[in-house]
Amino acid sequence: MHRFFVAPECIQGVQVHLDGQVSRQMAQVLRLRTGERVVLLDNSGCEYVVALQSISPSRIEGEVLEKRESLGSPEVLLTLYQGVLKGGKLDIVLQKGTEMGISGFVPVLCRRSIPRLSKDWATGKYPRWHSILTEAAEQSGHARIPMLEPLVSLREALAQATGVRLMAWEGEKERGFRETLLEHLDRIRCEGLSLFVGPEGGFDSDEVEEARDTGVVPVSLGRRVLRGETAGLAMAAAVMYQVGELGC
Incomplete structure (x- = not known):
């Protein structure tokens, strides 16, 4: 699944609202479709598996299917x-x-x-x-x-x-x-x-x-x-x- 860092306020409970560069990249560059899943990261150590519900270059809506701890960063600083x-x-x-x-x-x-x-x-x-x-x-x-x-x-x-x-x-x-x-x-x-x-x-x-x-x-x-x-x-x-x- 494609991964994207987004502002924490883009994720409200189980609802996701994206715009700007992220929505353009999903819609126009990657040409993602309704129903596809992506991983969103809020830069706090959490990641969200999201199903895309509506897609346009200016705005994307989605639903959080799973929230989990992201284990990708090394433990050593x-x-x-x-x-x-x-x-x-x-x-x-x-x-x-x-x-x-x-x-x-x-x-x-x-x-x-x-x-x-x-x-x-x-x-x-x-x-x-x-x-x-x-x-x-x-x-x-x-x-x-x-x-x-x-x-x-x-x-x-x-x-x-x-x-x-x-x-x-x-x-x-x-x-x-x-x-x-x-x-x-x-x-x-x-x-x-x-x-x-x-x-x-x-x-x-x-x-x-x-x-x-x-x-x-x-x-x-x-x-x-x-x-x-x-x-x-x-x-x-x-x-x-x-x-x-x-x-x-």
């Missing part, structure tokens, strides 16, 4: 602090990271971010980014749309990050990501995990030292150097595997 990337690479990180199970994204301005962007620039990108997150969450079976926080400086990001905090850095020679992840796995299950990934060129040494001073642990991702848009996804996949979110 994983936040990615991603250094701003060039072009549309951040779009890829948001889409694939959502599929992988990341719970929240924070774009971070770093010293090597190209170009030097302003917070006003990021504000203009948010409607598109939110749309990417919503579509990816619908496709991948998430119970909730991942959080997308405002653009922050690295110093601000370090101050707000919670749980176990790890930073991918190609200059780290002593601590590997895998062993550090396993060492802190019980804490990660309870407190969550914040991952820091740099832009093209990575973090510079001063940024890494600033992170160390706040308790962030720099880790190596191995002998190969991953691109800015790849590192966070690889780390998220490893986390989900270790906590049992990949596989049966």
